[in-house]
Amino acid sequence: MQYRHKLLTAALLSASILAGPVSAETLRWAKAADATTLDPHSQNLGTNHNFLHHIYETLVEREVDGTLVPRLATEWAIKEGEPNVWVFKLREGVTFHDGAPFTADDVVFSIDRARSETSNMRQLHAGVDHVVAVDDHTVEVHMVGPNPLYPDNLTNTFIMDREWSEANNVVEVQDYAAGEDNHAVRNTNGTGPYTLTEREVDVRSVLTWFENHWADKPQVTEIVYVPIAENATRIAALLSGEVDFVQDVPVQDIERLESSEGITVTKGPENRIIYLGYRFGEEPLKTSNVTDSNPIDNPLVREAMHLAIDRDTIQRVVMRGNSIPTGVATPPFVNGWTEELDAYPAPDPERAKALLAEAGYPDGFTITLDTPNNRYVNDEAISQSVVGMLARIGIKVTLASRPIAQHSPQITNNLTDFYLMGWGVPTFDSAYIFNDLVHTKEGNFGAYNGGLYSNPELDPKIESLETEIDIDKRNATIAEIWDVVQKDRVLLPLHNQMLAYATRKGVNIAVHPENQPLMMTVTFDQ
């Protein structure tokens, strides 16, 4: 026994000597899914961007507090006297992994590539007319009209090298129909702090620090990225010490991990609101026993539903404390959010019942709630609790649960009467919510307006946000729009999702609101 103790101490000592001070540290990072492609402009998926942020870089970057900070661009501003033009000053002395210098020409090439027809990033650059390199380190982006928020759209548009892309025939983004895979899908050449040294899709990727990177040397000099799809296995890998950082922690495991020795859980709000939507208009609902009118179209009914939902109970019971209940359909970082909007009433089933009776439905009505079951945290369980809460005021809800791949078309094709949805706001501005969820469904607007809400007074106000460059005036309009949206109960917000990161003790990482933690910001204790 004594002997074994000595051995153990010796082993621990040597381990701590080996780990030593912060010279070369490997971070083993586990996530539920792998990046699907390395082509930075091919798919607009958070998992891909998160991975690629280590290899490629963007002009601007979103900090953990939601603000924009410089990355490859050092300054940006609207050009004096030309409200349609954004000017970006670029960082000097930056090189790509293959040694080529980073210049304005690469930015022009990358933005053009990102807005080409086969790119999935193009909606973020829809307002761009053309891009020009003024000199080696200045780029002008000419917009179709004034666009006060264009830099917010650039946080995931990565810069590629023009020469490398031409040499490897990847000027165009992968086209599926072409029948061949593109060199950029499996190879990279960015300016980022890490180079890709090993990759086996869905299995393991190794990233090594790039010595010629322009920024200070990070504490993490090697990243081993392992996707582990199964929740229980991913957590087991952390508990057994096989990985250092688990990004996707299932809600039901948070409590257990917090009480586990040697594990740290860091929590923070995610940029994602979970809400219920419903069908507006006079046409009777497809799934209701009320066949001569649409009960939801009556504001009293919507108010009753608002009062029937017990958000605190959902937070406590379904989410086990890991959500932030809210009364407004926008996450707290977003421009336009206020505390007054965020407030929500205490549930009041009695008053809700009275409102229903006043609206002409003393015995309630029936309706089907469509819910995804694999997209948001506990999505199906949330919907189940909503069924119970609405039953208390006499609304009999049937639940229709589907995977997101089947649920999403229900909303975009307006086949649903009542649905649960989540919405992230990548631009961190309310206009993004209004454009897709509130504006009448027409043209580029209202794509996810599943309930076909339409308010002719709001539409021009929403459209004005696109081009208004006077920030104060613009913010006033946003506040006006939110007032109407809240009064009309266009959406029934439930809560903001929360993110939880679990690490072994001694690894420090901040929760990123877009769930895009950067390993170069990770620090180790001692």
Add this chain to the structure above:
Amino acid sequence: MLIFIVRRLLQSVIVMLVVALIAFLIFRYVGDPIVSMAGVDTRLEDQELMRERLGLNDPFYIQFWNFLTNALHGDFGISYRLQQPAMRLILDRLPATIELAVVSATLALVLGVLMGIFTALRARSFLSGVIMTLSLVGVSLPTFLIGIGLIYIFAVELQWLPSNGRGTTVQLGWWRTGFLTESGLRSLILPAITLSLFQMTLIMRLVRAEMLEVLRSDYIRFARARGLPDRVINFRHALKNTLVPVITITGLQLGSVIAFAIVTETVFQWPGVGSLFINSVQAVDVPVMATYLMMVGLVFVTINLVVDILYYLVDPRLRVQGKGR
């Protein structure tokens, strides 16, 4: 004989076609591939553009026809999710699944037969009772739970074995093997046990039942009466006759081990075709799903063909009928 094989081959082709057809009929109800490809932020008209480019708006028989004609040229399409040729993805992943399947099938066969013989010969011993009780666990507990349980005990608590992945692998030509490194072998232990448990108990119970049956038959009694030693009776005379059905079952089970390693692979993040298939289903990755199902179809068709030919060789009555026709 030749006619028999040709007829069998033709039937196999029809089976494969039916597999492909049914697969394509099902894909229509799996969901919209664009949703997982594009993310929710993509504009609807851009999604429509993608749908058009992928030919998803074509009626299903045209999609089916395109798949078939391309497949005949060896082109199984590009994965929607991973943007790489579906066939290459499957071939990359196949070695992992085959290694796992072969190890667990061997494990199941060897241990299953040994324990089967033991429990038949020492039917009343305490150890037989223990084995029989434990075998109930193997038959009734879902693979998923067994896997999680093993991970909890051996990876989290004892920290003896890795909880996931395949460890370090070595590339031999196009075959990536985990047999040649220590971490590769250590990683194989838990998934192989998990995958083999059901087959093992199945084979064990089969051997035991057959063996008990055979031991009761007349020729064994005569052998005993002749004074032959127990060892010779048990292993030379009894076991041989027991193994015929065992071989049939094992052959068929090997196919299902390859095809249905899905759960085990998912639990252990084993980078085989099963976990690739699950990821593809979630992303509605039609080309990979179709190629996988074709591959599984091929495995079963081939095994059945071999089994049929074996029967034909073993059973003279079939040969006579074959000639008569």
